[in-house]
Amino acid sequence: MKRAFPSTALQVLALAALAAAAALLSNAVAPSNRRLAWTGAGFPSAASPAPPVRPTSTEPPVAQPAPRETIPLPSPTRPSRAKRSESRRLPDPPAAAAPQAGPIREISGQEAWDAFQASWPFLDARRSAEFAEGHIPGAWSTPVWEADLDDRLIFFKAARRPGPEDPIVIYCSGGDCRDSHLLAARLMREGYGHLLIFRDGFPAWVAQGHPVDKGRP
Amino acid sequence: MRRWLLHPRVTLAARLTLGLVFLLAALPKIADPPGFAKTIWAYDLVPAWGLNLLALGLPWLECFAGLALVLGFWVRAATLWVGVLLLAFTLALAFNLARRHPVDCGCFGQAAPKTEAARLTDMRWSLLRDVGLLLLVIQVLAAGRRPERPSS
Numbered sequence: 326m327k328r329a330f331p332s333t334a335l336q337v338l339a340l341a342a343l344a345a346a347a348a349l350l351s352n353a354v355a356p357s358n359r360r361l362a363w364t365g366a367g368f369p370s371a372a373s374p375a376p377p378v379r380p381t382s383t384e385p386p387v388a389q390p391a392p393r394e395t396i397p398l399p400s401p402t403r404p405s406r407a408k409r410s411e412s413r414r415l416p417d418p419p420a421a422a423a424p425q426a427g428p429i430r431e432i433s434g435q436e437a438w439d440a441f442q443a444s445w446p447f448l449d450a451r452r453s454a455e456f457a458e459g460h461i462p463g464a465w466s467t468p469v470w471e472a473d474l475d476d477r478l479i480f481f482k483a484a485r486r487p488g489p490e491d492p493i494v495i496y497c498s499g500g501d502c503r504d505s506h507l508l509a510a511r512l513m514r515e516g517y518g519h520l521l522i523f524r525d526g527f528p529a530w531v532a533q534g535h536p537v538d539k540g541r542p
Numbered sequence: 543m544r545r546w547l548l549h550p551r552v553t554l555a556a557r558l559t560l561g562l563v564f565l566l567a568a569l570p571k572i573a574d575p576p577g578f579a580k581t582i583w584a585y586d587l588v589p590a591w592g593l594n595l596l597a598l599g600l601p602w603l604e605c606f607a608g609l610a611l612v613l614g615f616w617v618r619a620a621t622l623w624v625g626v627l628l629l630a631f632t633l634a635l636a637f638n639l640a641r642r643h644p645v646d647c648g649c650f651g652q653a654a655p656k657t658e659a660a661r662l663t664d665m666r667w668s669l670l671r672d673v674g675l676l677l678l679v680i681q682v683l684a685a686g687r688r689p690e691r692p693s694s
Contacts, residue, residue: 336619
């Protein structure tokens, strides 16, 4: 059998080199929402999202659980808002209600709505394209998987100046979406201690008929 | 039987099929590396430092290997790459299926969100498809090994 030039082994290597060169080039010219940092993102593993998340039930009671229909009305949410802004200054929630306190906690749609009314900052962890299609009004686009996450977080911090105990609400698309957990884990490492994950995320927000904004931030 | 299996037309069909499948699989991933990184992360097999390297490089490797197979240059090397990649995909899917860790295949880019049961079903089909493609790889490699290569 006549040996082709270059030899098969060389061809194998050449294909890999071609791929590496193309990847380098395409990543260099890609827009920020399509780019990746070459070094790993440093996320915890998918099977075990590391930080302990307090379940919703440990939340100190939020006024009366208002029925879904009355959610858009301001009256039932106002007292709870007052109560929450009080409680957030306390270093620890009541020990009976929260046996293991953690900086990250999952919240329900009602609590997210209360937080929205209280104009707490919302971070949208989904892809920037999804954000452009629709997001919670006033939310900051902080897509965990895109290369400019650092810049976007710096921008958010510069604008809102959140202290380590100030509440930050994080959401993605609900269901088994882990993006908001990844973002929360990252912010926790940066020293933020009051991170609220809106568990059911944007689909639930839309389903409950809450306001939605479109377009880029 | 053996002659039929290694017939040049069968080899040509296998080569083109493999090449087109890999090209089609590569394009959506090349267009969206962050989405592919997320997919790989969900498999929970790659260490964090290797995640982005793989998400950036792998689609281009698929693309060039597919291109070589479709255009018919460096066929043996490209087939070897395709074989290695398919083997890795098959093992990754099989491992996650065995531990019942549902993942999106991500083979052809991002998919719509699914339930876990639907994911596990899809993983079985993807596994079957990968095994089928591996058989094509074996055919192309076996046909290329024959010393007397009929020209057609």
